[in-house]
Amino acid sequence: MIGVRSGAAPVRTMVVWCPDWPVVATIGAEGVSPERSIAVIEKGLVLACSAAARADGVKRGLRLREAQARSPQLLDFAYDPVRVDRAFEPMISALEEMSPNVQIVRAGSCALAVRGAARFYGGEHAAALAFLERFAELGVTDARVGVADGMFAADQAARLPGVDLIRIVPEGGSPGFLRGLPLQLLDEPELTTLLWRLGIRSLGDFAELPAADVRSRFGEPGARAHTRAAGLDGSQVVPRIPPEVRESLSDFEPPLDRIDQVAFGVRAAAERFIGDLAAARFVCTALRVELTSERGERRDRSWLHPRWFSAGDVVDRVRWQLQGGSTIESALSSPIARVRIVAEAVDHSARHETGLWGSGSEERIHHGLSRVQSIVGHEGVLTASIGGGRSPRERQILVPWGDRIEQKSTAPSSPKSRARGGRMPNRTAGVAGAGGARSEEQAPWPGSVPPPLPTTVFERPRAVLVLAAGQQEVAVTARGALTAEPALFSSEAGGRQLRPLEAWAGPWPVYERWWDSAARRRFDRFQVVDADGTAWLLALERGSWYAEARYD
Template sequence: MRSGLSRAPAGPGVPVRSIVLWFPDWPVTALVREGAVHPTAPVAVFEHNEVVACSPAARADGVRRGQRRRDAQARCPRLTVIPADAMRDHRVFAPLVARIEEHAPGVQIVRAGLCALKARGPARYYGGEVEAACVLLESLSELGVESARAGVADGPFTAEQAARVGTGPDDPVCVVPTGGSAGFLAPLPIGLLDDVSLGGGPEFTGLLARLGVQTLGEFAALEQDRVRERFAERGIRLHALASGRDPRAVDPRTPPPELHREVAFEPPLELADQVAFGVRVAADEFVAKLGAVDLVCTELRVELTGDRGERSERVWLHPGSFDAAGVVDRVRWQLGEDAADLRSGVALVRISPEAVDAASHHVAAIFGAAPEERVHHALSRVQAMLGHRAVLTPVIGGGRWLAERQVLVPWGDRVVLAKERSRPWPGSLPDPLPASVFAAPPPVEVSSSMGGAVSVDERGRVTAHPAVLIEGGRRRAIEQWAGPWPISERGWDAARARRAHRFQVVDADGVAWLLVCESGSWTAEARYD
């Protein structure tokens, strides 16, 4: 590791001295930081059926980036397979970038797990490039990130390669001296230009490999005129990167406004009403801060932390947008519904926007509210007075039984179906469906014209023709009937297996019934009104 602060003035075509921070296997680190996987578990993140990141435990078993899923699982049978999620990676990466900006503003997020900044300012402030990089790594270590590496060089491309190939656990900072980029890059493989964001790609590097160009140095040694003839301006840009003449400048982001609010309670509060009262001011400030940038919150994240460290976290939706009262209501409801997760008093409440929308999309109509707006306000008011689950909306889900297809969702919540409607459900009832579905199917009796009980044998045949239906103590003659239609569930599990048969019958009054015969017992599942 060598240090040196460039004093040469930057001009046109002169690479900008850059610091790049690289977080190895960031998708796995993001999963660990969210608590989705254990740090020591063998985990691999896949995109397009290829490994894009893996944990140390998986790497120890032979899993590598670029492997196909089948090969990775063959090397590590206990491998946990998780699909790539760019939104998750960026969400977890954002707090780390904010911490870096506290020590050195002007950070450019190249992608989740990789960021760059100009070296000149931090190096002057902290007394050198190595010192500046070490300060940034130490600030990340305070957040529990020990694996970050830093590279300093002329241009972001060389600095990134320095962080990747020139660092290790014992030496996390690599500094390439000013003017030494070409020599540093020369022995590196040409495959580093596979990154499409650089303008390269596998087809470009594959062609170079077939032409006998295996390293960046060999590519840099080619004449620019020959490169332009074969690859046009795209090749010239990549040729400049391979030569250590990175023409790109660091483009720092504009930090987003701090929209979240936190309320700490000392001593911790035990009663939900006390906590709700304590967050009223923060809720007003939260909504006002969003309004100042012409935004409204449509999805709210509420994080509650107990005095003993236990946490409750939930994302709340709103049919329109949250006002201060709606924020306070969600905090109160979460305290009531997640009381089992908080075994001690509430020490900290954090509210933050999970999703926002332009305030102009939620302006009240000039000439009175539309009918759906009046319904929204009325239902939201009832819900605020009576509680989260006081107003429920019906949603059709999946399943074989009619009762389980009726899903009631609290007003404003996201619909999460345990059984997707789009999946095949063998044995489910086709349209038209009954109008009245009994939540608790009442028991009935079905008998033959001779008075004997009617059942279904092991081969799925009725033991006698249904002639009489006794429902609620009333005897009804069966005029027509159809069935049986079998329903079989979980045949592989003896304790949870279920086998039944459906019948449709019409009584003498013209009322149609949907009956179920299970192990000789009859129930009325629904009625056709």
């Protein structure tokens, strides 16, 4: 997990990287010679390979059959993440003994803020040398260290080929260091392919693009990639959760069949759980509650918090999960034998300290809403949130206080959608389109309205009137063609206050559930600007015009 502060300056970071760690861990577990041609395979592709395999032309991303053709003596092993992570645990433990707050980036790579280690060991190079010596004592002699401003630059410094095991980029030198590196290091395949077609070949070329233009064209994922390429990565080192304080177990013998008994039984364990995290200077921002019944049934649910969990908050989540509800799966059908509480997301407590004079009205609001929620139940206090959907109205969702919408990684059922152009001036062009918005947190919704989104969304669609210049009705044929060009508009269905249109764009046909004859729906979206300069998001369905939203 990597914490990112918006607009934060890069933090001096050290990354320790062990090359080909999946191969190293596999060699140790299988007892084969490291001189052999070895490849670790994940989903039919080469994940990592040994030096002998690379000498034969094997590289990461090759299909297994092609790798075997290049290296006939290749030994292939299936990737076992548990085995690989377990083999890296002694390295992390040894590093934590020398310097606290170590973050695991991935198996074989870890990061830490370098300032404290540099002060203790007498400089960045001395600290890096001490870490490499400790790794060598544990049998890892080819580890590399990179030090730079920001996590991304430090990682690239550690991985850059060369004979030097320690590479230190001077303070302020990360942009220049990254400038000549290839664009593929961003590990954003779709973005990299598009930028390559635009003639951008290096991180420096990408960094020279205006940040505002990158954000408007590629969205938040592109903006974050642009920040990394420019050497301005503000990612902070987030240390891992200590294994001994990661979870809490409460076993009941005999099993309990009353909610108040279970809640009382887990209170002491919840206090120890939160206390252990506080002693390690952590707060829990997301946890998972697992309930196991006497018959072996198990129900689990992840819970979020707008700030961080206290012991009372943990007990409330256990009680709400036992009570069940419309958004929570009902409790088990037999008495509860075990309650397991697991910290899924933590943050350093220093970033959640209350100010000298408190945090003002925000703290009082949170305390009041949480208190009311503990009395009336989890779904008794709702707050507005933005979810997925094709129309602005569908995206407005009420969720319980403290929860947030979890976007699924799978795409929704994809409707057919296509676009036709109208005449719209530059001030409103590009506000709607056929593809819909797409972001890292949200699945694609073909036919949705991309940003900038309208500011006023009507709770119920408002009937309007759109006419051609001769005041005849405007419709869309089955082939998506307009029967007449929109020229007059009234925000009332009766036709009063009929005004000329300054601009319009569309139609953009949207087909929903086209495979279901009973529930299929087709409508066409338009954007118009009336004589007063107000922009509207309109829809035409079954011959009726209505306004979905207004751009104020």
